[in-house]
Amino acid sequence: MKDEDEVHKHIMNALRNTQLDLRFPVYHDRVSFPNLRELGPVEMDEIFRRLWPGKAITNDLVADDIFKKGFKERAKSILSDLWSGLDIKDHHFRTRLAPLNKKFPSTPMPDQIRPIIVSSPIVKILETRLVHKLQAYLRDKLHRSQLGFTDGMDIYVNIWRAVKRIEELRDRRKHVYCLFLDFKSAYNTVPHSLLFDKLRGILSTEEIELLRAIYSRMSINIGCESFQPNVGVPQGSVISPSLFNIYAASFLERLEENGWGIHDLLAFADDHLVINITKSSLRLAIRLTMQWCEEVNIQLNPSKSGILEVPPKGGQLTMQVGSCFEGIPIVDEYKYLGLILDNRLSGAKHVNKLFGWKDANGVKHKGKIEFIKNNLCPLIRNISLDYRVNLWQTLIRPLFTPLALLGNFLCQTSKKELERKLKKSMKWFMGLVKSVPDDILFSLVSINFDEWARIESERAYLKWQARLSKTWVAHLPKYKVICHVKYLPREVAQFVNLQCALCPKCKTILTPLHYNMHMVNVPNVSVLLRELRMCFENERDRAYNRPGRMELIEVLASKVRGYIDVMKNFLQR
Ligand SMILES: [Zn+2]
Numbered sequence: 226m227k228d229e230d231e232v233h234k235h236i237m238n239a240l241r242n243t244q245l246d247l248r249f250p251v252y253h254d255r256v257s258f259p260n261l262r263e264l265g266p267v268e269m270d271e272i273f274r275r276l277w278p279g280k281a282i283t284n285d286l287v288a289d290d291i292f293k294k295g296f297k298e299r300a301k302s303i304l305s306d307l308w309s310g311l312d313i314k315d316h317h318f319r320t321r322l323a324p325l326n327k328k329f330p331s332t333p334m335p336d337q338i339r340p341i342i343v344s345s346p347i348v349k350i351l352e353t354r355l356v357h358k359l360q361a362y363l364r365d366k367l368h369r370s371q372l373g374f375t376d377g378m379d380i381y382v383n384i385w386r387a388v389k390r391i392e393e394l395r396d397r398r399k400h401v402y403c404l405f406l407d408f409k410s411a412y413n414t415v416p417h418s419l420l421f422d423k424l425r426g427i428l429s430t431e432e433i434e435l436l437r438a439i440y441s442r443m444s445i446n447i448g449c450e451s452f453q454p455n456v457g458v459p460q461g462s463v464i465s466p467s468l469f470n471i472y473a474a475s476f477l478e479r480l481e482e483n484g485w486g487i488h489d490l491l492a493f494a495d496d497h498l499v500i501n502i503t504k505s506s507l508r509l510a511i512r513l514t515m516q517w518c519e520e521v522n523i524q525l526n527p528s529k530s531g532i533l534e535v536p537p538k539g540g541q542l543t544m545q546v547g548s549c550f551e552g553i554p555i556v557d558e559y560k561y562l563g564l565i566l567d568n569r570l571s572g573a574k575h576v577n578k579l580f581g582w583k584d585a586n587g588v589k590h591k592g593k594i595e596f597i598k599n600n601l602c603p604l605i606r607n608i609s610l611d612y613r614v615n616l617w618q619t620l621i622r623p624l625f626t627p628l629a630l631l632g633n634f635l636c637q638t639s640k641k642e643l644e645r646k647l648k649k650s651m652k653w654f655m656g657l658v659k660s661v662p663d664d665i666l667f668s669l670v671s672i673n674f675d676e677w678a679r680i681e682s683e684r685a686y687l688k689w690q691a692r693l694s695k696t697w698v699a700h701l702p703k704y705k706v707i708c709h710v711k712y713l714p715r716e717v718a719q720f721v722n723l724q725c726a727l728c729p730k731c732k733t734i735l736t737p738l739h740y741n742m743h744m745v746n747v748p749n750v751s752v753l754l755r756e757l758r759m760c761f762e763n764e765r766d767r768a769y770n771r772p773g774r775m776e777l778i779e780v781l782a783s784k785v786r787g788y789i790d791v792m793k794n795f796l797q798r
């Protein structure tokens with residue numbers, strides 16, 4: 226299908242099916258804006274601090290330039306009567322739908338889009354008034370097990386909680402049945418009327434009226450298509466994540482009333498994990514989930530949900546992978562908040578996804594890291610080593626962080642294996658060959674998996690304690706990967722590789738000492754680095770014509786190239 230109007234029609238029909246539901250009250254009239262307390266300059270500052278320019282263009286064409294530094298003050302004074310209950314023109318509430326393709330680069334079905342709602346800066350200011358109060362509620366009052374979009378929390382806290390709890394139970398020789406729940410487009414299925422009920426006691430009557438006034442005017446538009454939803458909190462709005470958490474908290478409360486402890490309930494926004502140690506409690510959890518979904522209009526997606534059994538160490542599985550239990554598939558892996566968990570909690574499946582694997586038919590699959598590396602290849606070839614380390618930090622390190630959290634619970638052998646993979650990824654990125662020994666790699670960039678694992682766990686522990694006790698952690702430890710040398714030319718990688726090449730005469734791996742034995746005089750890596758640092762300092766501190774970064778790197782590179790030529794000559798002799 227190519228015709229734009231046709232595409233719009235199909236997308237909107239799919240949205241209308243979920244977001245306009247006649248079983249719930251529809252908006253016949255506009256709800257009047259409440260007369261809210263005027264906000265002082267500090268409170269207006271607070272609102273504007275949370276809003277940024279540079280977002281997509283809106284339907285009412287009010288530019289978000291009003292959030293730019295130079296315009297903020299003026300905008301604040303113009304908009305200060307926004308709270309006085311005056312009627313705001315309807316066209317500000319015509320939101321523009323920006324459908325994102327969830328199946329990119331394939332062609333999506335109408336329900337395979339993420340419907341981002343672009344709303345006017347006016348609506349954003351109105352909503353942002355509620356942010357502070359909602360955030361405070363999430364922090365201090367919401368069910369402790371829900372961590373999504375809560376101040377100071379992150380997915381790593383829940384990954385750590387999950388792994389720690391499962392391991393605790395395994396140590397007590399329990400079979401652990403993890404129930405992972407997937408709710409279908411959860412944000413889009415929240416009925417407004419039920420949401421307003423939930424907000425009573427959390428927001429003031431006037432604040433709920435403000436939200437009702439906004440929603441009663443809000444329409445979704447694309448091309449010539451338009452409709453007014455009575456279901457769904459808009460994706461892209463600053464308050465939607467908080468509203469969803471509040472709406473869905475009753476699920477956690479329901480399970481708690483039925484005997485689940487706080488440590489066996491893990492929620493991150495619409496991502497839920499329920500831990501069980503018997504099949505009967507697993508069955509009950511599924512039944513309660515289905516009941517709850519029915520009551521609150523949330524749709525469970527059974528095929529994307531999963532049951533992962535983790536037996537005690539050395540124990541056998543008691544459930545047949547591939548079959549279903551109460552309609553939920555029994556799986557041998559599940560991706561939980563970015564970490565692929567398996568029946569043994571070994572991290573092996575996660576590592577496979579990163580580095581590639583062979584399936585049952587012997588077909589090789591490329592890993593994520595290889596994919597990233599191949600895409601970067603033309604770019605990475607010409608950049609300095611310290612920048613490559615930075616790239617590794619940005620692109621690859623986050624893929625390992627879940628493994629670092631798992632690391633503390635692994636046996637020495639598995640841990641060493643992970644460390645080996647970590648080093649492999651660094652060598653790849655830095656352009657070093659496999660045979661480069663650890664001490665040389667570490668002299669360029671220091672990384673210690675044990676230490677990293679320990680610090681990530683400590684960090685998650687402190688955050689979770691803070692959540693439980695409703696306090697703040699003043700100082701969180703953070704693991705740093707340090708590149709020891711700044712302005713490190715890429716030639717250093719070639720230098721290191723040549724030092725670890727095969728001796729053409731003796732057929733053994735070369736070392737600086739071995740080169741010397743053949744009367745080839747090259748420094749070892751630490752001496753080279755010292756030379757480069759001295760050279761760098763001399764150049765940098767030059768009184769006149771101080772060189773820029775590129776120039777400095779070139780000076781250092783030419784020094785390294787001298788040694789490279791010497792080694793190359795020997796190898797080609
Ligand atoms: Zn030799």
